[in-house]
Amino acid sequence: MLDRIRIVLIGTSHPGNIGAAARAMKTMGLSQLAVVAPRCDPRDGEAFARSSGAEDILEAMQQFETLEAAVTDCTLVVGASARSRTLPWPLCSPRELSASLPGELSGSDTGLALVFGREDVGLSNSELQRCHRHVHIPTSEHYSSLNLAAAVQVLAYECRQAWLTTTPVTSPEPFGVEWDNPLASHADTERLFEHLERTLINIGFHDPDNPRQLMARLRRLLLRSRMDSMELNILRGILTRIERHGDPNGNDHPR
Amino acid sequence: MLDRIRIVLIGTSHPGNIGAAARAMKTMGLSQLAVVAPRCDPRDGEAFARSSGAEDILEAMQQFETLEAAVTDCTLVVGASARSRTLPWPLCSPRELSASLPGELSGSDTGLALVFGREDVGLSNSELQRCHRHVHIPTSEHYSSLNLAAAVQVLAYECRQAWLTTTPVTSPEPFGVEWDNPLASHADTERLFEHLERTLINIGFHDPDNPRQLMARLRRLLLRSRMDSMELNILRGILTRIERHGDPNGNDHPR
CATH class of the missing domain: 3.40.1280.10 (SPOUT methyltransferase, trefoil knot domain)
Incomplete structure (x- = not known):
């Protein structure tokens, strides 16, 4: 350990x-x-x-x-x-x-x-x-x-x-139960935050010239939950879909 | 002492x-x-x-x-x-x-x-x-x-x-520190999940006829983090913006 x-x-x-x-x-x-x-x-x-x-x-x-x-x-x-x-x-x-x-x-x-x-x-x-x-x-x-x-x-x-104090641990932290997916790495988590920020700018929700505490609050929220790798992938997938959704040349919603 | x-x-x-x-x-x-x-x-x-x-x-x-x-x-x-x-x-x-x-x-x-x-x-x-x-x-x-x-x-x-440990502690739950916003209520949290599901359907990420574990995983992720009321409002704001962003009749991105 x-x-x-x-x-x-x-x-x-x-x-x-x-x-x-x-x-x-x-x-x-x-x-x-x-x-x-x-x-x-x-x-x-x-x-x-x-x-x-x-x-x-x-x-x-x-x-x-x-x-x-x-x-x-x-x-x-x-x-x-x-x-x-x-x-x-x-x-x-x-x-x-x-x-x-x-x-x-x-x-x-x-x-x-x-x-x-x-x-x-x-x-x-x-x-x-x-x-x-x-x-x-x-x-x-x-x-x-x-x-x-x-x-x-x-x-x-x-x-x-x-x-x-570690005796052979069956204690399955960090969530008090045996988990189904490995925790997300720091690097993947940072890529998610970059993607999130980019997307929020693209959809006009986030103004990097007037950031206030938006990204800090979103970081705090998601870091607190200790994302697992599948959860992280789901969020990345949602962000990718949001970007295509608003893009008239996107593949998913051709118009 | x-x-x-x-x-x-x-x-x-x-x-x-x-x-x-x-x-x-x-x-x-x-x-x-x-x-x-x-x-x-x-x-x-x-x-x-x-x-x-x-x-x-x-x-x-x-x-x-x-x-x-x-x-x-x-x-x-x-x-x-x-x-x-x-x-x-x-x-x-x-x-x-x-x-x-x-x-x-x-x-x-x-x-x-x-x-x-x-x-x-x-x-x-x-x-x-x-x-x-x-x-x-x-x-x-x-x-x-x-x-x-x-x-x-x-x-x-x-x-x-x-x-x-002998000094009375004002228990700083749930994050070990005095927080800046009250925790979100159950009812508000449920409204967020409804809004989230609706949005994911609208952008084509979520198929309610083949839901798999998507909403369950997103619930687990966000519930685990014990959202505060401002964080919840930010997420609601993002969802609203996503909907307008992809809507050709939306007010924010007229085209």
Whole structure:
């Protein structure tokens, strides 16, 4: 289970924090580290110094230009978020995340990405809106300045707790019942959102110059439901049909 | 409760670790820090640098010559221990410690000391034997090199969890966060499904004479997400637009 958990660090400024995150991961048995558009050399000497024996994780670390690319094959994307947002998003505590993991990661093609933002400004709204859920580490109301590696440590610890409590699971999460289709991948889900946005523009429902929160709300709605692959295909089929329907040259409704 | 918990660091070598421990404590609402026979200047500049805003904890920090002196007034002394000992001692997990705290700290003169050893060799047998219990943070069998501040972070987090569970929570159902719109009613939801089915028939996607599981799957998808009223209205708006879009007499796309 732990080998299906990827720690994704976005826009990290200090290589020492990447090294300390690698160390934190390794103490808890995690191994997959990805950095996205780091604002430093992620394999700087300081990273290796702070990793303190977790060099193997730094050496196997993957680097990506975008969050998209880093989580393409993941079925559950969870963003670590300190701030409460203007648009509320499904939120869980580290404990709740931990409790859900044995079920979430029981399927054969499942994968979790835990996404951490920049030291100074965290994750952007756009990044947060690519997540199924947010996880908030409950910090003091008077001082919430959790170091990046410390946040990784706490969530990695909760992941390990989940793994330790895993007895052979028959518990068929995430929906409390054995499901009939595999969950949709992140990449397929993003293609659906692109298709959806295109279609809404074409039919004149969505004005990209005045987007308000439309796409964010539709993302929130569909990400919350954890689409399976067949559901996703049905929605894509509907969108394709809508496009042809309104197109006088379409094949389905020639006129 | 959190003000009755003292973090005790014995024989620390690196002032940066003392500062990072102070930061970890403060994020979780702990304030009592004590150092015992430090092997460095515990108020070195590096300690303040790594404390990152938790200077108040460093300034109020107490210093003692012996563990004895540091825990005199505590009713429960728990040593953080990485190693298993030749002489077995009562041992708990961080979770078990957390679960016991509301009871342990309910009396008026109660106090907990959480004792952490040296970076290199941990706590001595003599120190461990001054503890009521040991707490072991479960680390990977392949790599147990938990940084001192990371160990403080994990146990401080568990202390805060204990405190949060004793504090009345305004249950933030159903998404773990206070939501911005009321959930859709059953009746409105059913009207949406009627509208959806009508639209899918109109655009030729759905054949009511050969329905297969289409509507059931769409129901399952949307019901699972617990639509709020604004999301439902957006979907109704999209359906209305789709109908007009394909209708040559529609108002939105006259042709």
